[in-house]
Amino acid sequence: MPAPAADLSGKTACVTGGGRGLGRAIALALAGAGADLALIGRSAEPLAETARDCEALGVRARPAVCDVTVRPQVDALFAQIHKELGGPHILVNNAGTSRQSPILDFTDENWQATLDLNLSAVFYCCRAAGRYMVPAREGKVINIGSSAGSRGRPNQVAYAATKAGIMGFTKALAVEWAPHNIQVNCLAPGRFNTEMTRSRIEDEEANERFLRMTPMGRVPEIGEIGGLILFLAGPGSGFMTGQAVHLDGGSSAL
Numbered sequence: 001m002p003a004p005a006a007d008l009s010g011k012t013a014c015v016t017g018g019g020r021g022l023g024r025a026i027a028l029a030l031a032g033a034g035a036d037l038a039l040i041g042r043s044a045e046p047l048a049e050t051a052r053d054c055e056a057l058g059v060r061a062r063p064a065v066c067d068v069t070v071r072p073q074v075d076a077l078f079a080q081i082h083k084e085l086g087g088p089h090i091l092v093n094n095a096g097t098s099r100q101s102p103i104l105d106f107t108d109e110n111w112q113a114t115l116d117l118n119l120s121a122v123f124y125c126c127r128a129a130g131r132y133m134v135p136a137r138e139g140k141v142i143n144i145g146s147s148a149g150s151r152g153r154p155n156q157v158a159y160a161a162t163k164a165g166i167m168g169f170t171k172a173l174a175v176e177w178a179p180h181n182i183q184v185n186c187l188a189p190g191r192f193n194t195e196m197t198r199s200r201i202e203d204e205e206a207n208e209r210f211l212r213m214t215p216m217g218r219v220p221e222i223g224e225i226g227g228l229i230l231f232l233a234g235p236g237s238g239f240m241t242g243q244a245v246h247l248d249g250g251s252s253a254l
């Protein structure tokens, strides 16, 4: 394994949606750099498995079953993390949902569920973590956006609206918390192969079309999100806040 880009030992990182997909890769990268982990999600088993894999890297890792759209659960969870692991010093708002259909068929329920998870839960988690970060005068918040937040694609009105919203949320909070020495940035991935995107990647024609709009011409390995996470979570990004960084094989450069 290459040497970690940051030494995060002594830090506690919270990753929402940390059991699988990009959240799991993010958690493993942070654990590899020495951070203790709180892995947050609704399903116990994937959280427990990722916690075991993080602990195998020599850190403490706690599976934390919590629906981040339910505010009282979030408040109680962050109080418990603070008590048990300390911090939190790093918060990665990764849990997200991408519900797709033409707007004329898009249900109120899907609209609301997208807002609840992709935006309201980010607000709840930042506020709950901030209760500890602000007095400690230390914190790193990484909000996972999407290239869909800055470009139009069909069938994605709710997803695009929330991912664009995250970029605005990131800027506002970055400015508000800069005097408290807390950096808030947005990492906007292009398409990675996870449960969220698998059917689109397995559709050969759609995937080829997508790759034609990706200068790097490939779907990244899931671990390729780790380097940027470690930079944004570590001391190297101490003067960087309010930014949206695209990790998309160059598609946003077109």
Ligand code: NDP
Pocket (backbone or CB within 6 Å): 016, 017, 018, 019, 020, 021, 022, 023, 040, 041, 042, 043, 044, 066, 067, 068, 069, 093, 094, 095, 096, 097, 098, 117, 144, 145, 146, 147, 188, 189, 190, 191, 192, 193, 194, 195, 196, 197
């Ligand atoms: P997945 O669908 O693979 O995973 C989503 C994660 O969120 C799961 O761990 C899930 O766990 C968790 N989650 C869902 N609902 C809740 C909830 N109410 N409370 C707590 N946790 C919840 O998604 P990806 O890994 O693909 O995506 C992660 C993030 O990256 C998302 O924000 C997504 O929008 C963004 N992104 C992904 C891209 C990709 O190509 N994959 C591209 C651009 C952005 P559980 O169901 O157990 O709760």
